[in-house]
Amino acid sequence: MNNLLEEFHYRAGQLLPELISIRHKLHQYPELSFQEKETSSFIGSVLASWGIPFQSGFAGYGLTGVLNGGATGSGLVALRADMDALPIHEETGLDFSSRNSGVMHACGHDVHMTCLLGAIRLLDIMKLKWGGRVQFIFQPGEEKLPGGASLMLAEGIFHSELPQVIIGQHVQPGMKVGEVGLCPGQAMASCDELYISITGRGGHAAMPHLANNPITAGSKLVHRIQELLPAINEEKIPSLISIGKFNTVGGATNVIPEIVHLEGTFRCMDEGLREKVHKGLEELCNELAAEFDAKVHLNLVKGYPCLHNNLKASEVFFELAKAYPGIETVAELPPRMTSEDFAFYSQIVPAVFYRLGTGFSSNVHTAQFIVNEDAVAIGSGLMAALACRFLLNV
C-alpha cells in the first residue's frame, strides 16, 4: 500500500511548480458564481493539453469527465472542486492578486480546482497502477443559491451511474500545511433564509388605539421564534435561528408604521428537525396574523441541506490520511454551523468532505485571506490516493 502513496506524494511534489502557476492564473482571474466562463475554458485548455477528455456546459460552466485506470479493477469514485469566487476586493498585496476588480478567490476555490487538476494529472500519469474509474467534477456556483451542485445533479452528471463515493476538500486557514481534518457524520448545517413581512395599520403614535402596530406583532414573533427551537428540538440537535434584520417601512417617534420586515437564517444539523421547524414557523406566522389581525407573509427560501460525511468512508479517510506521507496531523473536527453545497451530493451518494490545512492567515471570505501553496501538493496527492483507496487499489 505504501509504495503507491509514496509515489503520489513524490510525484505531487514534482508537479508542484506547474500546479502553482495554474493556481496563480486561476487566482488572478476570479469570476463570480455562475459567471465562471474564462475559468471553465482555462480548465478545459489544461485538461486538453494533458489529453484528458471531458464534457463542459453543466450548470452553465461546469465540467466533468471520467478517467479509466489501466490495471484490473472496477467501481467509480467521484472527485469534486468548486469554481466560483466572491465579491470582495483583494487586499493581500500578492503579486498574483486578482486582476478582476472587486472579485477575489477568498474561499480558496482556486486551490480546490488546482488540487483536482493535480489529482487528475497524477491519476493519469500513474494510470497503469490502478483499476476502476474516477469521475472528476468542476462545479460552478457554490457560493450562491440554488448551488451549482444541485444543478449539475439535476442535469444528470450521475445519470449513467452513481459513484460509490464522492470526495471533496476545502481549504482551512488556521490549520498548518501537513494537517487535514474531517468531521464524521453530520458535519455542516443546512441553511435556510427567512423573509417575513407584517402588515398592520399605521397611524398617529399618540392614538395607538386607532392603529394596529406591526412592531408589537413583530417583537412577539421574534420571541416566539426563539422559543420554537427548544420546544421542538428535544434531542438537542445543533441548530439555530438568528434574526438579523428588523426594519420598518416609515415610522417615527410620532408615527406608527404600517409594515415591518424581518430577515434571518435558520441552520440545522438534521433534515427531520429542519422540516418540523419549517412547519412550526408557518404555524407561528398564521397564529400571529389571527391574533393581531395583521397580514403576515413568510417567505422561507430553502438553501443547502445538511452535509453528511458517511461514517464508513470517514474511517477509510482517517486510515489513509494517517498513512499518507507528508501528512503529520489528522484531526477529527467538530460539526460547524456553516453550510456548503457539497451537501447535495452527500444526500444521494456516500460522501467525504475534508479540510486541508493551508497555514495561518486571515479567515476565508476576507480580503486578506492567503494560502501556503505547499498545501497544493498534499491536496492533489491525497485526493488521488483517496480515489485509489476507495477503488481498493491501495
Ligand SMILES: [Zn+2]
Ligand atoms: Zn465560501
Ligand SMILES: [Zn+2]
Ligand atoms: Zn468555499
